[in-house]
Structure formats: C-alpha cells, structure tokens
Amino acid sequence: xxxAPAIRAASVPEPAQASLWTDAWRRLRRNRLALAAAIYxxxxxxxxxxxxxxxxxxxxxxxxxxxxxxxxxxxxxxxxNLGRDQLSRLMIGAQISLVVGVGTQLLVLAVGVPIxxxxxxxxxxxxxxxxxxxNVFYGVPDLLVALILVFLLGPSLANIIIxxxxxxxxxxxxxxxxxxxALREREFVEAGRASGAKPMKMLFGHIMPNALGPIIVQAxxxxxxxxxxxxxxxxLGAGVQQPTPSWGSMAKDGVDAIRFAxxxxxxxxxxxxxxxxxxxxLGDGLRDALDPRSRR
Amino acid sequence: MPTPILQVxxxxxQFLTDGGIVTAVDGVxxxxxxxxxLGIVGESGSGKSVxxxxxxxxxxDPGKIVGGQVLFRNEDLLxxxxxxxxxxxxxxxxMIFQDPQSSLNPVLKTGFQVDEAMLAHGKTKAEAHARTIExxxxxxxxxxxxxxxxxxxxxxxxxxxxxxxxMGLANxxxxxxxxxPTTALDVTVQAQILELLADLNRELGMAIMMIxxxxxxxxxxxxxVIVMYAGQIVEEGPVEQIFDSPQHPYTWSLLRSIPRVxxxxxxxxxxxxxxxxxxxxxxxxxxxxxxxxxxxxxCFTDDPTLQDVAPNQRAKCWVTMERARREMxxxxxxxxxxxAGSGVRPGxxx
Amino acid sequence: xxxxxxxxxxxxxxxxxAFTVLAVSSIVFxxxxxxxxxxxxxxxxxxxxxxxxxxxxxxxxxxxIQYRDFIVAAVTRGDLGESxxxxxxxxxxxxxxxxxxxxxxxxxxxxxTIGLGLLFGVVASVRQNTWIDxxxxxxxxxxxxxxxxxxxxxxxLVFGVWLENVTGGTFFYQLGGWKGDIxxxxxxxxxxxxxxxxxxxxxxxxxxxxxIRQDYxxxxxxxxxxxxxxxxxxxxxxxxxxxxxxxxxLAIGIxxxxxxIENLFGIxxxxxxxxxxxxxxxxxxxxxVFTMYAAMVGLANxxxxxxYVVIDPRIRY
Numbered sequence: 001x002x003x004a005p006a007i008r009a010a011s012v013p014e015p016a017q018a019s020l021w022t023d024a025w026r027r028l029r030r031n032r033l034a035l036a037a038a039i040y041x042x043x044x045x046x047x048x049x050x051x052x053x054x055x056x057x058x059x060x061x062x063x064x065x066x067x068x069x070x071x072x073x074x075x076x077x078x079x080x081n082l083g084r085d086q087l088s089r090l091m092i093g094a095q096i097s098l099v100v101g102v103g104t105q106l107l108v109l110a111v112g113v114p115i116x117x118x119x120x121x122x123x124x125x126x127x128x129x130x131x132x133x134x135n136v137f138y139g140v141p142d143l144l145v146a147l148i149l150v151f152l153l154g155p156s157l158a159n160i161i162i163x164x165x166x167x168x169x170x171x172x173x174x175x176x177x178x179x180x181x182a183l184r185e186r187e188f189v190e191a192g193r194a195s196g197a198k199p200m201k202m203l204f205g206h207i208m209p210n211a212l213g214p215i216i217v218q219a220x221x222x223x224x225x226x227x228x229x230x231x232x233x234x235x236l237g238a239g240v241q242q243p244t245p246s247w248g249s250m251a252k253d254g255v256d257a258i259r260f261a262x263x264x265x266x267x268x269x270x271x272x273x274x275x276x277x278x279x280x281x282l283g284d285g286l287r288d289a290l291d292p293r294s295r296r
Numbered sequence: 297m298p299t300p301i302l303q304v305x306x307x308x309x310q311f312l313t314d315g316g317i318v319t320a321v322d323g324v325x326x327x328x329x330x331x332x333x334l335g336i337v338g339e340s341g342s343g344k345s346v347x348x349x350x351x352x353x354x355x356x357d358p359g360k361i362v363g364g365q366v367l368f369r370n371e372d373l374l375x376x377x378x379x380x381x382x383x384x385x386x387x388x389x390x391m392i393f394q395d396p397q398s399s400l401n402p403v404l405k406t407g408f409q410v411d412e413a414m415l416a417h418g419k420t421k422a423e424a425h426a427r428t429i430e431x432x433x434x435x436x437x438x439x440x441x442x443x444x445x446x447x448x449x450x451x452x453x454x455x456x457x458x459x460x461x462x463m464g465l466a467n468x469x470x471x472x473x474x475x476x477p478t479t480a481l482d483v484t485v486q487a488q489i490l491e492l493l494a495d496l497n498r499e500l501g502m503a504i505m506m507i508x509x510x511x512x513x514x515x516x517x518x519x520x521v522i523v524m525y526a527g528q529i530v531e532e533g534p535v536e537q538i539f540d541s542p543q544h545p546y547t548w549s550l551l552r553s554i555p556r557v558x559x560x561x562x563x564x565x566x567x568x569x570x571x572x573x574x575x576x577x578x579x580x581x582x583x584x585x586x587x588x589x590x591x592x593x594x595c596f597t598d599d600p601t602l603q604d605v606a607p608n609q610r611a612k613c614w615v616t617m618e619r620a621r622r623e624m625x626x627x628x629x630x631x632x633x634x635x636a637g638s639g640v641r642p643g644x645x646x
Numbered sequence: 647x648x649x650x651x652x653x654x655x656x657x658x659x660x661x662x663x664a665f666t667v668l669a670v671s672s673i674v675f676x677x678x679x680x681x682x683x684x685x686x687x688x689x690x691x692x693x694x695x696x697x698x699x700x701x702x703x704x705x706x707x708x709x710x711i712q713y714r715d716f717i718v719a720a721v722t723r724g725d726l727g728e729s730x731x732x733x734x735x736x737x738x739x740x741x742x743x744x745x746x747x748x749x750x751x752x753x754x755x756x757x758x759t760i761g762l763g764l765l766f767g768v769v770a771s772v773r774q775n776t777w778i779d780x781x782x783x784x785x786x787x788x789x790x791x792x793x794x795x796x797x798x799x800x801x802x803l804v805f806g807v808w809l810e811n812v813t814g815g816t817f818f819y820q821l822g823g824w825k826g827d828i829x830x831x832x833x834x835x836x837x838x839x840x841x842x843x844x845x846x847x848x849x850x851x852x853x854x855x856x857x858i859r860q861d862y863x864x865x866x867x868x869x870x871x872x873x874x875x876x877x878x879x880x881x882x883x884x885x886x887x888x889x890x891x892x893x894x895x896l897a898i899g900i901x902x903x904x905x906x907i908e909n910l911f912g913i914x915x916x917x918x919x920x921x922x923x924x925x926x927x928x929x930x931x932x933x934x935v936f937t938m939y940a941a942m943v944g945l946a947n948x949x950x951x952x953x954y955v956v957i958d959p960r961i962r963y
Contacts, residue, residue: 033784138895139947140670141939143902144920148932151924152677228793232906235795236921248793255799255910262803269796277791284787354867356859386870393868398861403883403958413869447959463869 020290024213027289034285037278044275048098051091059088060243068261078263081253086264089245090271096246097227097275100161104226105219107165108172113215115169116176117203121184130177134170142167143232150238157240164229168222175218179211186210213290220286224279231272247272300327301470301503302351302389307364309343309350318575320346320359322527328471333497333504335518335535337511337550341575343527344507348473352385387417390464394476396456400448406459407432407444413466424466431462435492454485461492468500475507490516511550515539523547526573526583529602533609543611543618545590549632582614589629589637590620649962652955659951663944668717670940671933675716678929679709703730703930726934731926737934741916745938748915751838751908752900754831758839759846759896764882764889766843767850771885772877774855782847789844794903798837798910805833834911838903842896849892853885860884883957890953897946901939 028034056075057064065072065079072078077086119130149163183189184207192202208215233239234248242249247268254265309321321343328334338344349355351366351373366373368388373381385391390413393399401409407428414424425444432440435458448456457477464472474493478486494517497504506517514521514535521538523531523546531544542548573579579586585595594614602610605618615638620626624637635641700706704715719725729735770782857863858881866880901917908917916935923931954961 139666139898139943141898141902141943144905144936144939147905147921147924148674148677148936151927224791231793232795232902235793235906236909237925251795251799255795255802258799258803259807262807265799265803269793269799273788273792273796276793277788280787280791352868354864356864382870382872384870385868391868393861393865395861399865401862401866401880401884402960404880409865412866412871416870416872416875449960460865463865 020213024286024289028285031285031288033281034289037281037285040274040278041282044094044278045098047091048094051088051095055085055088055091057085057088059084059092059245061085068257068264070261070263077267078261080250080264081257081261084243086250086267089250090247090268093245093247093250093268093271094275096157096240096244097230097272099157100164100230101223101227101279103161104164104168104229105222107161108169108222109215109219111165111169112172113176113208116173116178117180117207119173120177120180121199121203121207123181127177130173134174137167137170140167143229146229147233147236147238150233155233155238155241160230160233160239163233164226168225168229171222172215172218175214176211179214180207183207183210217283217287217290220279220283224276224283227272227279228276298329301330301368302328303365303367304328304347304351305365305367307347307350307361307366309346309355309359309361312358312360313576315576319578320527320575321350324364324524324527324529326522326529326532328503328505330470331497331501331503332520333494333506333518335506335508335514335521336524337508337514337521338524339509341526342524344509344524345475347524348391348475348505348507351473352389352391353381354385354391383417386413386464386469387467388469389471389473390467390469391473391475392457392460392464392477395480396453396460397448397480399460400456402448404447405444406446406448406451406456409448410444410459410463410466413463417467427466428462431465432459434465434496435459435462436488437462453481454488457481457485457489458492461489461496465496465500465502469502471503471505472496473505473507476509477506478513479509486513493517511539523550526578527575528583529612530584531609531611531613532602533606537606537609541606541617543605543609543616544584544613545588545615545617545620546584547611548617548620548626549589552632582612587634589632589634590615590617590624590626591635591638591640593640595640652962656948656952659948663941663948666944667937667940668721671720671937672713672717674933674936675713676709678933679705679712702733703728720937726937727930729928730930731923731928737931741919741931741934741938744914744916744919744935745942747913748901748904748908748917751831751834751913751915752904754835755839755842755900755904756896758836759842759900762840762843763846764850766847767889768854768877768882768885770847770851771854771858779851783851786844786847789847790841792841793906794837794841795906795910797840798834798907801833801837802910834907834913837910838900838907841903842899845892846889846896849889850885853888854881857881857885887954887958890950890957893950893953894943894947898943901942 062082062084064085065075065083067079067081067083069075069079069083071086075085075087077090080086080089115130119127146160146163146167149166150159153159153162180203189202189206192206197205230239230246231248231251234246235252237249237252239246239249250268251265251272254261254263254268257264304327305325307321307324308319311318311320324343324347326334336344336347346355346359349359350361353361353373355361361374364374368384371380373384376384400406407425410428410431411421411424414427415421419427428444429440432443437443437455437458443451443455443459448459451459457480461477464474472493477493478489481489490513493504493506496502497517504517506513508514518535521532521535522529523538523544525546531538531542531547538547539551542551573583573586581597582588582591582595582600585591588595592615598614600612600614602612605611605616617626620637626637629637697706704712707715716727719727724738726737726741729737729740766782766786770779773779863876863880866876871880904915905917905921907913908915909921912918916938919931920935920939923929923935
C-alpha cells in the first residue's frame, strides 16, 4: 500500500533544478558589474587569508613609522596616530569584516531558515507567534539595541556577531516563511504530503532546495548589512577592541586626524565602501540571475 | 455619401517581442463618416484594439506604428507633433476603454477626472466643474452633484463606465472610440450602456467607433461593420447587409454562432474550430485558410485582396459565401471543421 | 478625508504607542538593572559613600520595587530619573531638549531622503533604459553601500578641510542651544539622508514602472493630458503607495544613523547623548533616550498609516 503513492509522488516533477542553476550562471556571467564585484571579493578573501600568515608589519607594532606618516614606498597606505602600518591593519580589518559578515549570515541562516520553514509550513498559531515576533523586531532600532547588547555582553568579536544576529535575523525568517507558504501549495509538495513523507523530509528535502535561490540572494545582501553594522559599532567605539583593527574604528581614528592626516580616514572608508558595494552588486546580479522576472 | 471625417490608409502597427516582430495591424484601410456608428469586430488578437489605439498614437511599448496614414481634417495624425496629437486626443477624438475599474485612476475623485479632460483643452476650472455635473446627468448618473466627489471605488461598475463615457463626451468630440466598453459589465448594465451610446450618437451627431468581439453589440448599435482577422480587414459593409448575407467565411461563422442577431451575448465568441493564428509566424496565403471550411487550393498560397462583393460590401476571400452556398452546401454544414465544406485538406495542394 | 473610524483608529494607535514605549523602557530598565549595582558606577567607592549613592539612585531596593518606582515616576511625573555620571542632572528635560535638536537634523535628512529619492526614482523611470537611468541606478547602489560616516567624512574633508577658505569651516554644528542654524545642517543632513534616498529612488523607480503600464495612465493620455501632468498627478501618487511602506523602517534608519552622524559633527542631539551615555555607562540616560526613540518609532509608523489614508482613498480604517 505504501509503495504505490510513493511512486505517484515521485512522478510529480519538481521544477528542474539543474537547468535553473546553469541558466542562472549563464545570466550572471553576462552581468559585468556582478562579475567585477565577484572578482573583487575573491581578491578580498585572498588578502584576508594571506593576512593569517603574513602582513608587511605586525599590525599592533607602534612607532614603525612616524605618527600620521602619509603613504610612502615603505608604508603604502601610510601610518596611523600611533605610527602603526595602515596596510597591515587594513588586511587584518578585512578578516574582521569578512568573519563578521559571513559569520552572522551563517548564524542568521541557522536561526532564520528553520523558523521561517516552520512558520510557513505549519501556519496556524506558530505562524502567528513568529509573525508577531518578527514585526516587533522590525519596530525596534536594531543598531541601538545591538549597541546596548554589546555593552551588556562585553565587546568581543563573538558578542558583536551575536548582537547583530539577534537584531537582524528577521529578514531571512520572513523571506523563508513567504517562500514556504507559496511552495507548500505546489503540486510536488502536495504530492509528497499525500504520500506521507515526514515533515522534516518535506521541509529540508523538498521545500528548502526550491527556496534556495532567494535564500542565497538574501544571505548575499545580509553580508554587507552585517559588515556595515560592525563598522558602525566600531566607529562608535563599541566594536572589536584595540589593538585589533576594524575598518570602522580605523575610520574613526582617521576622522579625529582629518585635518592633517586625511589618508587615515580615506583608506579604510574606501575599503569599506568598495566591499559593501561589491556585495550589493553581487546580490543584485544573483537576484537578476536567479529570478529573471525581476529584471528591468 | 458625404466626405469621411477620418480616413485610415494602409495602417501597419508592429510589436517587437522577444520572439520576433508581430504585425498586429497589417495594412488596414477604412473610412469613418460623420455621425455614423461603425463596428469593428474580431476575436482577441485580431488587431481591432491596436487599430483603435494606433489612431491616437496610444500604442503601448513595445508597439510601434510602422506605416500608413490616419487622415483627420486633412492632417495625417501619424505625422503631426506630439503636442498636436495631444490636442486632438480627448478634444476631437475621444476614447473610452474596456475595464472602467482599471481605467479610472483610483486615487483621484471621479468628478475631477472628468474635469481634467476639459482642463487639458483650455476650459477654466469653474466651467469644467459645471459641465462635469451636466455630463454626469447626461450619462444618467443619479445624484450627479454628490457623485463628483466620490472616488472610483465608491461607484458601481456601470456607473464607472458612465463616468468614463462622460469623460469621453466632455469636449463634444466629433469621434468617440469605444474599446469594448461593455465587456466588463454584467448583461443588464451592458444593455443600458449600449442604449446610452446609441442615444448619444443620435443626439450629438458624434461618430462612434465601436470595438467589440460581440456581433450582438454591433447589431444593436452600428450601421456599418468591419470584420478583422489576424490584423487584417476581411469584410466590411452595412450591418443589415452583412448580417443578411456575409461573404467571408469568418464573418459567416461569427454570425452562425449567434442564435438571434439582436441578442446580446455575454460570452466570448465560440465561432469556429481552431485557434487564432500565431502572428509571429502568420500562415502563408489567406490567413484564415487553416480554419476555413471552404478553402480551396489557391487559399494556401495566394493572399486575396478586399473585393467588392455587393454594393458597399467588400470581402477578402477567393471563394466568398455565395459560391460556398452554391457549390459546397454551406448552409447544410453541421460540423464546420477546416476544409469541411470544400474537402481540401492540408497536403492536398501540390 | 478622515472619517470617524479613522480618528478612532488613530486614537487607538496612540494608546498602543504609549504602551509600547512603556514596554520598551521596561525591558531596557530591567535588562540594565540586572547588572550589579557597582557596575553602574565608574569610581570605586566604598562604605557609607557607596551606600548613600546606591540609596540616592534607589538601587538599594529589590529590583521589582526599583522598577515600580521607576514606572510610577515616569508615568505620573514624566520623570526618568537622574544622570549617574553628572549627578543632579535630571534626565527628562535633558532628553527632551536633545530630542528637539535631533528632530531638526532628522527632519532635514528626511527632506533629502524623500526629495532626492523621489526625484531620482521618477527621472530614472521616465528615462527607463537610457544612460540617465543606468547612471542613477548605479549611483543608488553606491549610495546605499556607503556608510553614512564615510559620506560624512568625505564631506568634512572636502568642505571643511580642502575648501576651508571658501566655506570658512562653518558647517560644524557648534551651538550649544537646541536651535541650530539650518545652514549648518546641510552636510550632516545630507550624509544622514543620502543612503536612504538611494533606497527610496530604487523603490520609486520600480513602482513607477509598474504604474506607468496601468490602464488609467492610458486613459489619462487619451484625454490629452500633458506628459508632465500624467507623471506628476496620475502616476506618482499611485507609485507613492508602495514607497510609503518603507517610511517606517526609514525613520528607524535615520534615528539609528543619527547616533553616528551627531557624534561625528558634534551635534548635541539624542544620538550623541545615546552613544556618549553608553560609553560612559550612564545607563539611566540610555533608558531615557531609548524611551524617546521608542516613542519616535511609534509616531513615525502612525504617520505612515495616516499618509496611506491621505494618499490612497481606498484605505479606511
């Protein structure tokens, strides 16, 4: 008895995944802005990896160059207020930004996807509760709550990530909930349900793979949002603590010396802006590639 | 016959789609006479609406008028400047649309939307406002004085269409183009709106061009009719004559599907076997041949032209119904499948 | 325009906002007061002095009593307590004065956000797929990719440092009082508003492109209206409806952004106070400022709901 419906379920075709992804890749390759962004990000990751083993100078060594020294051959990006090498600090800053950006999105995925799946699949009171909580969080000034959280928990990299996840998990949960609500009405899900597939298998085996495109796009946009958050916190002095550099705190030091050492604010600001821009262009490109209807 | 008020010559409108060029209007020519009411009939995709939109250069992207002339008062509307055509729109030639729900702006008061038609053509606010109330009364909207302040969503479907008509009449145009004005309404309201249009046509001496898929509407309102198929005119003539003795097999099949000629029918035409042709790849020869019960071998390869078939009546057909009746027993045909009357099947031709 | 039902709805919302504000300040109060008492003081005090201080700030009582006293004082007298760092400074008048400054800055920023956003969005949509559209679309991605402090730093660098001879360096907000000179607010307001202007521009463009295809736009053309009238009167008003939806988040964004911008420009508003008091561990002020913010967010969302009614006659509560 159990076999026949299973066969019937299997014969209901799911949207062809393979061709979707190859099509998306083909479209993405044609998008020059997105491609340039991807190349920049690959380079950035390479720099961050290199910085694990090698930086031109020790990032925390003071007095390596004269304080506020402008860019020179020995110090491409100049030195900061304590005579530390800016290039070395920028490289470590890249690590911090990437760890925060990618780390928060992994946690956001871990929190937001299951919540969204459950709310969308079971609907009813679970959905009502989840929707209510999401709306409450949307009504709160996220950065300010994160600021308070960091101060209550203490400013460490892990706590910063936790604070960002705690205030920014809703975008993903809301997206996945919406996708699940839409997908659960589709034939292949109905067929699976009718054939008695376990809910967990339905959720993670059938619904999630089909919502993967939007999830990836959302996560890609989530990375720059998190990096921006960290930069804000650092700029306000609530980020990773000295001597560990972050682009935000470097910019903050630079603002204080803006009259006589403008390179100190310009360089980290450009690094930060380029990185955020690259993620946003990549996100735009991915969205257009994965959902051709949304294109102009 | 008096001189025509509007002369359309060899009008061609194309849509540039992803799949290629679609010629939605393909060499359409006709005349419109002052005060007459002309029906343009065809199924959806026949090009009747695009023809109407082309006259006022309102074809939406990616459509483009690629050739022909639209002569109005010795001016070619396709050649004049954007500002000049703007002044013709709504003042000399007004147009009303199918779905009054979506054709009225939801965030503006109904009365103001009628006012606007006059404000755009030089009336003052006070003049426009006074005339709007007068117009709403004329189109039989009850309590017109208070209705002007209502938003479209506060009106019923029939009332919205009346307001649209009032908007069209605002500048007493010499031509009113009505693009399926009754399709979105229920049957009793349809009849009221048609009656209103007929009265206005008589009273104001305004020419009406009625775009419809419904032969019943034509019978109730029009004096002359043009039948379109796949972007081309296939038959034209006085309404009674065409209803009496259609000469194009397509017209014949349209009329066959109506039980009584003066009946208003709500549903779409279920005229004939087969589907409307793919305009991206129009069939060779006569465009109707894939669906025509009376096709002959010539129809597969040669495209006929509009020919006089009777006084004032022209049809675009090699066979014509007169011959089909005589030689192919058209009136006895129960099942009108392609080639049923003539017995010519695809592949028969050499 | 406002029916009785709408007014009742607004009244209900105001009550709801009051409760939300109360709830938010309670959460922050309880969160912070779970810290041990001495974590609230910078100096290391001992003995009687410490006990006196604890008593002065009501910190020697059980948490629930402290909370009750806080709520009673806040609700009945609007009294949010006293600064921990600057003893004797009452918080309520302080944050109210700062709120005025912040509203001035934020309001000006909102003018930039909505003005530039709508302008760019409408122009991009009207000139769809031309170079203007591409330039504006790319600019808007750059715009919201630049943190506001980066924009602000560059503005200071250009206008305050490199062009100091021209500007006289007068753009800094130096007034201690709560009425600033609008002329001094150009740069901070621009830096605060521009990233969100990019978001408004993108949304407006998409929304305009959707609206311009609607039947009623064709009707407007058929009436012989000028293209500018069609865009401004018929298209834009409808296109605004989805744009309004993001004004709530936008207000939150501007409040958040003001924390950074006010610090950077030395503007004595709520944002500066918020960051300072957190860094100084002046937690009672944090509670006070947050209470103000909760009220602002609530009122902003209410304003959005009212705007819906104004713009879309189909919406009635």
